Amino acid sequence: MERILCAEALKRSGITVEVAGWVHRVRNLGGIVFIILRDRSGFIQLVRDSEFNLNLESVIRARGKLSDNAKAPGGREILLQEYEVLSEAEQNLPIAVNQDPEVLGLETILDNRMISVRNPKLLSIFRVQATCIRAFGDFFRGEDFTEIKSSKIIGGGSEGGTNLFSMDYFGRTAYLAQSPQLYKQTMVASGLERVFEIGHAYRAEKHETPRHINEYVSLDVEMGFIDSEKPLMEIERDFMAYLFEVIARENQSDLSAWNATLPNPDSCAKIPIITYEEAKGIVKKGSGTRVIDINPEAERILCDWADREMGIPMIFINEFPRRKRPFYTYPIGQKTMSFDLLFRGLEITTGGRRINDYSMLKEALPKFGMVESELGSYVDIFRYGCPPHGGFAIGLERITQKILSLANVKEATLFPRDRKRISP
Structure with missing residues (x-):
């Protein structure tokens, strides 16, 4: 299956797609895991009902079925069926990349450019x-x-x-x-x-x-x-x-x-x-x-x-x-x-x-x-x-x-x- 961009996936519904990008954010809500995936076009939410233990900024290829969800970013999400780790990131990122940069000083941003x-x-x-x-x-x-x-x-x-x-x-x-x-x-x-x-x-x-x-x-x-x-x-x-x-x-x-x-x-x-x-x-x-x-x-x-x-x-x-x-x-x-x-x-x-x-x-x-x-x-x-x-x-x-x-x-x-x- 050919990879499509997150923004393109958000335009579709009810089909199985493959996306790839960086793990931007992970929320574990008692058995259900929400993963925000980021690529050059934007974000899409992946949903999984089992553990997901990758660190933020790990790069993955993910496959699953698109489903409508008004609460998800862009109104759709991918029900994750399988994923492949392309590059696993280490723990303790030197600088948070999923927060508003205004909380950081300019020198910190540039030191960790x-x-x-x-x-x-x-x-x-x-x-x-x-x-x-x-x-x-x-x-x-x-x-x-x-x-x-x-x-x-x-x-x-x-x-x-x-x-x-x-x-x-x-x-x-x-x-x-x-x-x-x-x-x-x-x-x-x-x-x-x-x-x-x-x-x-x-x-x-x-x-x-x-x-x-x-x-x-x-x-x-x-x-x-x-x-x-x-x-x-x-x-x-x-x-x-x-x-x-x-x-x-x-x-x-x-x-x-x-x-x-x-x-x-x-x-x-x-x-x-x-x-x-x-x-x-x-x-x-x-x-x-x-x-x-x-x-x-x-x-x-x-x-x-x-x-x-x-x-x-x-x-x-x-x-x-x-x-x-x-x-x-x-x-x-x-x-x-x-x-x-x-x-x-x-x-x-x-x-x-x-x-x-x-x-x-x-x-x-x-x-x-x-x-x-x-x-x-x-x-x-x-x-x-x-x-x-x-x-x-x-x-x-x-x-x-x-x-x-x-x-x-x-x-x-x-x-x-x-x-x-x-x-x-």
Whole structure:
């Protein structure tokens, strides 16, 4: 007999089926044993009138007849006829996987990540994250973007040489890539014009905050033949609407597990765009204090303002000062054609138009304490004809965190890496 999933079994009745999965919970009620079996699709209840002595998380294959029972999860159960032990778990699980993870501390969850990720509520985070990845690829392929994969071992910094993880590379010093920025620009100039990448990025920043990790997944976009940052914001608006629509359709049970709500996809068309100076003015009015920069508290105030004014807790900020953007950002005097997208009080995207003119690039380098020789062959992109272009990057873990309203970005990171954690 061929195995079927628990969710599929719940749609049937009165037939004999075979299911397989993990023993999630066992209740012995004086001669009748109820076993909750878990697989990738959900749960089903098995009923047995004799002893069942397997430990939780043991993996079994079970066969029995489906029977209607309004009190059983999903309204049906399997009257267990026989089962085979595929892998018996030891006693004393290091962490309970059949309880609400909110009773556990984050460090306990992460210290026991190999087992804690079996918890259905925790696992639901990464189902949502998988949808984000797939939706990103599907959307940009549909907009005629080509997917690329660039090297994560590089010879120098992508953004001026700071916050780099160094490594020995056959007797030479190499670094882990902060971003695929230079490679994205190369491929725009190659003639592909529109490219995207889904890949890891690394930042050697000594942060201890709920919003930072040192290894993260970056959803990167770069597109040619634009004259400002505005087309980038427009296409990101369209993507966010598409993303919310797909998650609402495909991850409703995962959202429910966290009591999470999504913005209405139609409201993404109303995401406001304000300048950096306008943002500081709104924050000053909301906080009553002088604003020097857009800090985390300011980001929360701005998203609350956007929610009140436009009905969506998202806001674009553009025209950042040149000193706050990388060397390759296209300048307008002391401002830049750049932007951030904030969502529920957190910056999830940074982007903008890039410098594409060789002479302008050479002029910019000394202002950032850089010399052309540090960039190696990167400058060839501009010496030999590069269209006006720009792009942005979305932090996968951050957007997952905010979709589910999680307290810490590490909760949305499968195996987080920070200043202290390099395992499991």
